[in-house]
Amino acid sequence: MNTTTTRTASPAVPLQAVDTFTAAGDTFTVTKTVTAEDPYLPGHFPGNPIYPGVFYLETVRQAIEKWHCHQPATSTITITMIRHARFTRPARAGDTITVTGHCTRTGDETVDVDAIIDIDHSAGGTLQLTLTLQR
Amino acid sequence: MAHPLIATLPHRPPMVLVDDITDLYPGDRITTVKHIDPIEICYRDANPLAPYPVTLLLESFVQSAALLWFGSDPVHPGEQLLFAGITNADIGAPPIPGQTIVHHVKLLACIGSNAFFTGHCEVPGSPTALTVERVALARRPLA
Numbered sequence: 001m002n003t004t005t006t007r008t009a010s011p012a013v014p015l016q017a018v019d020t021f022t023a024a025g026d027t028f029t030v031t032k033t034v035t036a037e038d039p040y041l042p043g044h045f046p047g048n049p050i051y052p053g054v055f056y057l058e059t060v061r062q063a064i065e066k067w068h069c070h071q072p073a074t075s076t077i078t079i080t081m082i083r084h085a086r087f088t089r090p091a092r093a094g095d096t097i098t099v100t101g102h103c104t105r106t107g108d109e110t111v112d113v114d115a116i117i118d119i120d121h122s123a124g125g126t127l128q129l130t131l132t133l134q135r
Numbered sequence: 136m137a138h139p140l141i142a143t144l145p146h147r148p149p150m151v152l153v154d155d156i157t158d159l160y161p162g163d164r165i166t167t168v169k170h171i172d173p174i175e176i177c178y179r180d181a182n183p184l185a186p187y188p189v190t191l192l193l194e195s196f197v198q199s200a201a202l203l204w205f206g207s208d209p210v211h212p213g214e215q216l217l218f219a220g221i222t223n224a225d226i227g228a229p230p231i232p233g234q235t236i237v238h239h240v241k242l243l244a245c246i247g248s249n250a251f252f253t254g255h256c257e258v259p260g261s262p263t264a265l266t267v268e269r270v271a272l273a274r275r276p277l278a
Contacts (some may be wrong), residue, residue: 010180011188013177013180014176015179048215082221116145
């Protein structure tokens, strides 16, 4: 693929927030192993790298990109509403985050996601988001 | 030169997402600014005019809330700052490189080692980029 074409079409993304993805119908499961070398983590925080809470939202967004795999190449999935998000413990370098989400289509281009965060088999939080396909 | 309070954030580059404080009423409200720059990491493989990621816009808002908290209650050694949650955040028109975001954050309540904030952010002259009903921050002992 032509690099210039890739760059001009690509959205701005803070990091790769999904390592593995599986889906069955309207439910998806993704994992992400936190590393100290992930973008932005050296500054969050020096000597104590913690996966930023906002990056769980990015994990869900990238999961929906994969779940909504028939989207046109020139469109993007964007978060348009955070109904509720709760983070109950931090994920540190070396931890594996698992996010399991249930998707409900609310229109041709919108989907609500209810998700649960697991950090190495301990409860990490919950997310309720609305995402929109933007052409 | 940036407001000295920004240095009290535990964040360091590239995760410092507040450039300056333009108004501060400790214990009440704060106004901060963040310039969107295409040299930021999130644009390294992207369209240099792509909208700023919602997640980083929100992080910038949360850091502004932390600065409002620290303005009246500085962070103590041995403490860590955690983003505990958010309720009803509406994302509007995200900013693009070259624009400057203005965050307006108000303290709702401090309860022990937890604090709650509300506010919005905008690019002056453009539709509101983000409206937040409530953000929760927490201070906990370092593990």
